[in-house]
Structures are given as structure tokens and as C-alpha cells.
Amino acid sequence: MSLEQPRDAAAVERTLGDELETLLGDRVLGREEHVNAPGFVIRPGDVQDVLFRLRDEAGFDHLSCVTAQEYEDRYESIYHLKKYADPTQEVSVVVPTDKENPVSQSAEPVYRTADWHEREAYDLVGIKYEGHPDLRRILLPETWQGHPLSLDYDQDRPQVVPLREHANPLHEDHADEQDADTMYINVGPHHPATHGVLHLKCILDGEQVVDVESDIGYLHRCEEQMAQQGTYRYQIMPYPDRWDYISAGLLNEWAYARAAEDLADIDVPEYAQVVRTMGAELCRIAAHMLAVGTFALDVYGDFTAIFMYAIRDREKAQNILEDLTGQRLMFNYFRLGGVVWDLPEPREEFFEKIRDFLDDLPEALEEYHDLITGNEILQARTIDTGVLPPDVAKSYGATGPVARGSGIDYDLRRDDPYGYYDELDWDVAVEDGCDNFARLLVRLREVEESAKIIDQCVDLLEDWPEDERTIQSNVPRTLRPDDDKEIYRAVESAKGELGIYIRADGTDKPARFKIRSPCFSNLQTLPEMSNGEYVPDLIASLGSLDIVLGEVDR
Amino acid sequence: MVPLQAQGQGQAQAQPQLLPETLVDLLGLGGFGVLGEIVAALIAAFIVGNIMLTMTAVAGPWAKRKITAAFTDRIAVNRVGPFGLLIIVADAVRLLSKELIVPEGVDRPAWDLAPIVLPFSALLGFAVIPMGNGIQLADPETGLVFAFAVASIASLGVVMGGYASNNKYSLLGGLRAVAQNIAYEIPLIVTAASVVIFTGTLRMSEIVAAQSAPLFSVAGVTIPSWFAFVNPFAFALFLLANLAEIGRNPFDIPEAPTEIVAGYQTEYSSVYFVLFYLGEFLHIFLGGALIATLFLGGPAGPVLPGFVWFVIKIWAVFLFTQWARSAVPRFRIDQLIEIGWKGMLVLSFANLVLTAIIVGVIAA
Numbered sequence: 001m002s003l004e005q006p007r008d009a010a011a012v013e014r015t016l017g018d019e020l021e022t023l024l025g026d027r028v029l030g031r032e033e034h035v036n037a038p039g040f041v042i043r044p045g046d047v048q049d050v051l052f053r054l055r056d057e058a059g060f061d062h063l064s065c066v067t068a069q070e071y072e073d074r075y076e077s078i079y080h081l082k083k084y085a086d087p088t089q090e091v092s093v094v095v096p097t098d099k100e101n102p103v104s105q106s107a108e109p110v111y112r113t114a115d116w117h118e119r120e121a122y123d124l125v126g127i128k129y130e131g132h133p134d135l136r137r138i139l140l141p142e143t144w145q146g147h148p149l150s151l152d153y154d155q156d157r158p159q160v161v162p163l164r165e166h167a168n169p170l171h172e173d174h175a176d177e178q179d180a181d182t183m184y185i186n187v188g189p190h191h192p193a194t195h196g197v198l199h200l201k202c203i204l205d206g207e208q209v210v211d212v213e214s215d216i217g218y219l220h221r222c223e224e225q226m227a228q229q230g231t232y233r234y235q236i237m238p239y240p241d242r243w244d245y246i247s248a249g250l251l252n253e254w255a256y257a258r259a260a261e262d263l264a265d266i267d268v269p270e271y272a273q274v275v276r277t278m279g280a281e282l283c284r285i286a287a288h289m290l291a292v293g294t295f296a297l298d299v300y301g302d303f304t305a306i307f308m309y310a311i312r313d314r315e316k317a318q319n320i321l322e323d324l325t326g327q328r329l330m331f332n333y334f335r336l337g338g339v340v341w342d343l344p345e346p347r348e349e350f351f352e353k354i355r356d357f358l359d360d361l362p363e364a365l366e367e368y369h370d371l372i373t374g375n376e377i378l379q380a381r382t383i384d385t386g387v388l389p390p391d392v393a394k395s396y397g398a399t400g401p402v403a404r405g406s407g408i409d410y411d412l413r414r415d416d417p418y419g420y421y422d423e424l425d426w427d428v429a430v431e432d433g434c435d436n437f438a439r440l441l442v443r444l445r446e447v448e449e450s451a452k453i454i455d456q457c458v459d460l461l462e463d464w465p466e467d468e469r470t471i472q473s474n475v476p477r478t479l480r481p482d483d484d485k486e487i488y489r490a491v492e493s494a495k496g497e498l499g500i501y502i503r504a505d506g507t508d509k510p511a512r513f514k515i516r517s518p519c520f521s522n523l524q525t526l527p528e529m530s531n532g533e534y535v536p537d538l539i540a541s542l543g544s545l546d547i548v549l550g551e552v553d554r
Numbered sequence: 555m556v557p558l559q560a561q562g563q564g565q566a567q568a569q570p571q572l573l574p575e576t577l578v579d580l581l582g583l584g585g586f587g588v589l590g591e592i593v594a595a596l597i598a599a600f601i602v603g604n605i606m607l608t609m610t611a612v613a614g615p616w617a618k619r620k621i622t623a624a625f626t627d628r629i630a631v632n633r634v635g636p637f638g639l640l641i642i643v644a645d646a647v648r649l650l651s652k653e654l655i656v657p658e659g660v661d662r663p664a665w666d667l668a669p670i671v672l673p674f675s676a677l678l679g680f681a682v683i684p685m686g687n688g689i690q691l692a693d694p695e696t697g698l699v700f701a702f703a704v705a706s707i708a709s710l711g712v713v714m715g716g717y718a719s720n721n722k723y724s725l726l727g728g729l730r731a732v733a734q735n736i737a738y739e740i741p742l743i744v745t746a747a748s749v750v751i752f753t754g755t756l757r758m759s760e761i762v763a764a765q766s767a768p769l770f771s772v773a774g775v776t777i778p779s780w781f782a783f784v785n786p787f788a789f790a791l792f793l794l795a796n797l798a799e800i801g802r803n804p805f806d807i808p809e810a811p812t813e814i815v816a817g818y819q820t821e822y823s824s825v826y827f828v829l830f831y832l833g834e835f836l837h838i839f840l841g842g843a844l845i846a847t848l849f850l851g852g853p854a855g856p857v858l859p860g861f862v863w864f865v866i867k868i869w870a871v872f873l874f875t876q877w878a879r880s881a882v883p884r885f886r887i888d889q890l891i892e893i894g895w896k897g898m899l900v901l902s903f904a905n906l907v908l909t910a911i912i913v914g915v916i917a918a
Contacts, residue, residue, distance in 0.1 A: 185722045192812050207726070207887055207888070296883070297812065302803065302879055304881065305881055308627050308628060371881070372883075375882070377883045380885070381883060381885070381886060535813050536810070536887070539812055539813050
């Protein structure tokens, strides 16, 4: 199965590439073949024109990611495009820019999500985007000197920034001097409802939100650069656990595993895929439990029963994961080509534990529905607040429960299958409400679906013949993917589409490692949801986005 | 022990002795005239104030934690002393020994007065509450109005704190508190007025006495004519309006920890914070005392002494607020105001008119 598919996919890609080349005509300077998609090299001045065509005429409505990188002779921005209707149809738009004066046209008028992605590219690599509405640094402080992922960046240069050069967050009182009716208020970086270190610059008119701007980067840990300094085989895998650290570790590890395995043509034994699928879904349940608990916390406003119940049930999933991986949070369980070890012995006891968890789950969910979704006050608080229409969500590249709560039927587990998902019987939870309540419902329903998947995986694993339990395929000790091989691969993490772009340069370390964080794109929708609403709804919307700052800032 | 009915009738016939009067007799201060009465009144106020403060001390650091823990599958404090009770001492030492941070730019006299106004407005209210066994400081003809009037001063304290803190969160919290208190105080008082229609008096002791007659008997158990049984609708309204008045879930909007950090008390620390906290709990208990007096027959109850029953009743109300805190989400400020003005106010007036008609028909 895994041997047949890539060949077909490659053929499909080639025809897709030819069709698109006809569409774009002489704007195409050259073709590149990325492992996942055909790539078109275009001029920096043609970006909007090309992207408009691809969006409106070829249907590529999802700008998944923008990767920026510096070569010896040029800078390059890559726009990774997909279709919400069929994410297997991908195309990369490669925009090389001049080494001396790297200026490229901004994609922001085409896809709103390009706003933050291009700011990040500017911040870390140093490419400037013409026509960008607000090209500032995003992860690093305004006063930072140099662009850390550019080749000539001097890491030893001290970054001494006197306090007076920082913007004083206490200074501003109103939106502007003339407008005395509004009030400027900082929500965060230390605030009970920001789920980490997020800073929201809000302008309020009484209790209503006039404008909100997210200030991120407080938890930036140079994850991309750290991954670029590790070898493919072992040294990168521990990092993904630390992106979305809210127990979604295995889902993150899978993102790297999938990208690197496709890059280096590594097969994964079917048995390992089933184990991976089971572990990943356990992580999804744990992550969603926390999301539901903290969302309730934001709406209820105190450590209430529902929060503790959610933590209690999450604990059970964590115990199972601990049995499986030996860790409770930073699992480091996946390996390229499989998983690190087999299920714990005695297997019966382990399966029994999972079955008990799954048996108790419907009752627990019933309790949640009684306590939260069935509660009139919660409905009054969440229905029709934080509204995110589907077209806006698409323009911002929203994925995961945020997109599915807006009625976008998009789930990579089904639409771009990996692991063992396409062999199993489960549904994608979609709600049409577009509001905070819909996102809450999606998460609760996804827990049910994950339970279905785990149940089927346990059935499969119980009957798996003992001599066919291969947990890892043969992978060379040192992996050296071919020079200039590029890949962008995504998996469905708890928060949405977690993608990874890797460019190999013939060595055992990636030349560029770019993480597409779902929370990063989802957080961008916050102003759309909150402007014009009340402060409590801003907090509820933020909670319903379920962001993890470790993943937003990386 | 005097049977319930006899006790009630006794109270109705002759005015019960108030605590200061008892003290005058007990300490032999009768010979000192007015001076003796003042001394006795001060001692009595000291006793009542300390009873309430002790209850608050138990409620704040210990009972609240234990109750919430029971609702949320946890254990809570259990290491310091038996059942963790000594945490009260530990917490008191901890809170009082913290640094009192005075932020730059606070409006000094107002900022310092706010934490004093809040608990003392609640303590004043207890002056007219009959707590059973003759524990009542004063029994003026306008007792009920006095209790509501002094309890409302708390809003002033909250606004002072919110405005003087020079913090935007505090300001929002203070403004929310005023909007909320105005919206819910009117239904609260109008509902209480429906009880007054039954009793025909504002005097607390007479309101209690009016509830001592038996309503009906079921299988040998006599149900007294507590207004909670006579008019359960008014009771429910009052209970709800009281939750909003004291700012507990689902109406804890002035504090709203996840939205505006801690509202009006954001900038307060150490002793001032303790005073705020004390004030809040005293207000919960004052609300409980008013509910007990107006709807639950005051200190009346079988077997146990009246004061014990009184304490049980106000703790029952406290338990109710903690239950709501653990289980019910918070409203949004605009929804809260809407419920207050469009729902509670209409319902409470409907209740008042209906009660007036029924009482009028019975009287006719």
C-alpha cells in the first residue's frame, strides 16, 4: 500500500503541475519538484497576481504556510498552498529575491493569514514584503538587531536593549489623543485568562472591544533553529513534544515523523502505525479535555467542578500514555520508521486499562454535557459570540476544531490520510454554529470519535499475531536525504494542521526546518471574532481558540 | 426547652430583652444610667461583631476551601491541625504579614477608606438581626430598612476602591459593581416588601414572630408559617437577587477573575485585601441572616437553641452560594443588567402586587 501510493500521487502531481503551468503562463520562471507538491518559481513582483489566479481559478483557498529561507545566492519565500476541499492537492509558489535587497510582494491582500506569516519571515530571515499592512517584528522584540535565521547573523553579538527603547505599555491611555471615549488596556502578559504568556493590546469602548491586537513571542525558544542543529535520526524528535506541550506530544512527534519519513523514503510497519494512531488519539483526548476544562474556566471564572472533572479524566489518558511511553508529558516515543518500543507487558493488563477508560468515557461526557453544554447560562454566554464565518476562517488559514466549528469539513486524518486512519471507521465532527459554542461541541464530539478510533486500534492490536509485531523498520543509522530535496507535510494535531517544511542539503541535519503551527494561524482570527463584542466574550473566544503559547511562539 | 409555638407566642406578646439590656442586668450597670447603657451596648456590639468575624474566619480560609473541594473531587487543606483547621491561623499570619503595597498614583484617603467601608457596612447590618437566645443589639421599628440601608453602603466602598486604585481593571470592576448593585437592590427590597405586607411591620423581632404560627401539619410534623413556605416564589426571587447583591456566581461580575483580574480589589494587598475579603464574607453572611430572618423564621427551630438554628440557616445560605460558585457559569455584564431590569424587577413587582391582593382579600 505504502509503496503504490507515492507513485500514483507523483503522477497526479505532475498533471496538476502541468495544468497550473498553463494557467499561470509566462509568470512561471521555472519549475521545482518538492516531494509534496509541484513548485513554481515566480518573480517577486508577481506574487499577488499568481496567488489570486491560483486562489480564484484553481481553487487553492488555503495558504497553509509561508517559509522563508536564505541561500548562498538568494533569499526565497515559499507559499505552501492547499485546498480546503482536498488538501492532497498542493502547490508551492517559490519566490526568490535578491540577496542585496530582498523585497518581495506581500500576499496579505490574497490571504489574510499571510500577515503574520510574512511578519515572521521578516523577523527571522529578513525578507521585506512590499504592500504588507504592518511589517514589524512579531516573535522578537522590536529592538532586536539582525535576523537570526539569516546566514550572516552573528549569534555572539550582544543584544543590549535599554529599557527606554521599549514601548512603555502603561503609557498609552486611549486609542489616540483625540479619542477620549476609548480606553487602552493590556490583557496579559500576566493575566488569568491568557493561558500562558500572551499579551493582548485591547482598546475598549466601555465594556466593548473596539480593537484587539495580539502581541506574541514571549515564549519563543528558537525551536526551528534548534531542530536545524539536530540530526534527523534521533536529535530532532524530542523537540516536537515541547511545541504544544499540553499533552499533545505524540501528535506533534507525528508531524516530524511524517515529514522526515516522506523526505527520506522510510516505510513504517503497519503494526507501528496502529500503535501510533492509538497513542495519538489518546493525546488528542487529553488535549481536548484540557481545552474544554480551561474554556469552562474562562466562562465560569473560577476553579469549578467542570475544570476539575476534565482534569480528572485527562489524568486517566495520561496514565495510559505513561504506561505506553514512560513519560507523562514529553513522550519522545516516535522514531523515524516506527516507535521506540512495543506496548507494555503484560499486554492484557494494558488493554484492560484502555478499555476501562473508554467504558467510563461516555458517562464522563454525559456529565460534561449536563454541566456545560446543557447549561442555559453557558449557552447564553457562548452561542452567537465569537462568530467566525467560514470564508473568514479560510482566509486566515484556520484549521482544526476552530475551522470545523465554522462548518469547514476539513480534517487531515481523513482528507490526507496517514497512519492507520483510513482503515478505521470514524467521523469528522463538524458544527455549523461558527461560534464559541460550536467550537466547544466540536471538541467534545471529537473526544467521542477519538475513543472510537482507540477502541478499533485496541481490537486490532489484541489480535495482532505475535511474530508480526514489527515496531520499527530498518532505518540507516545516519540519514542523509538528497541535496535540495524539499518537503512540506502536515498532520492533524489537537489544535489543527501542524505542518513541517524541511529542506535537505545532503548532510545529516536539515538546512531549513520550518514549523507551521496551527495555533499561530488560529490566533490571528481573534480580532475578527472579538471586535465589537464584550470583554467577557473576548476572553471566551480566546479560550475557544485553545491556543498553546509554546506552539504559537515556538 | 420551650416548644416552638409557645416560644413564638411569648415573643409576640412581650418584646424580648435585647442583648445590651441583658448585659446591663447581668453586669449590674443599671446604676450608671446612660453611661452604663453605652458600656453595655459597646460590649454587646463587641460580642456580636466577634461572633460574625469568627464565622468569617472559619468560612474564608477553611470552609470555603473544603466545600469547593467537595464539589470538585478534591481534598483541600488537611495538613495543618485537625481537618486542616489550623490553616485559619496560618493564613491569618500569612496575609497580615505580607507587604502592604501602595501603588503610585492612588487616591489616598479614598483608597484607604474603601477596605474599611466594605466590612463595616456589613457588620452594621447585624445590629438589628435577631439571632436567637436574646442576641440582638437593637430592635428599631425600621429594622429591615436599616439593614438594607447599611448593606448598600458597600457599593460605595467598592466604587471608592475601584476608582481610587488608578487601575483600569479596578475601574471596570467598580463600575460593574455599581451597575449590578443598583439593578438588583431594587428587586431585593421590593421582594422584601412583600414579606412586610404579610407582617405589617418592619421590626425584625415582629417579622420573626409572625412566622412562628403553624402553617399545616403533615403526619404529626408541624410546618411553621415561614415565608419560604408561605411564598416560595418570593423566597426564590430573594435568594437570587441576594446572590447578585453579594456578587457571587453566577453574578460575580465585579470581580470576574478571568476577565478583569480581580476587579476593584486588584491593587489591594495584605491587610487591605484581608479587609476586602472579610467584607465580602460578612456580606454573604448578612445576606444569609436577612434570608433567615425574612423567610426562614429567624432563629426558630426544634430541639436546638435558637442561636444554633440561626447559625445553621446562614451557613446553609453560605453553602448555597458556594454551590453556585462551583457549578454555574458567570453571566456577561449586559446579560446581567438585562435580567435585573427586565426580569427580576418585573417579577418582584408582580410578586408584590399579588401578595398585596391576597393579603387584602384575606383581611377583607
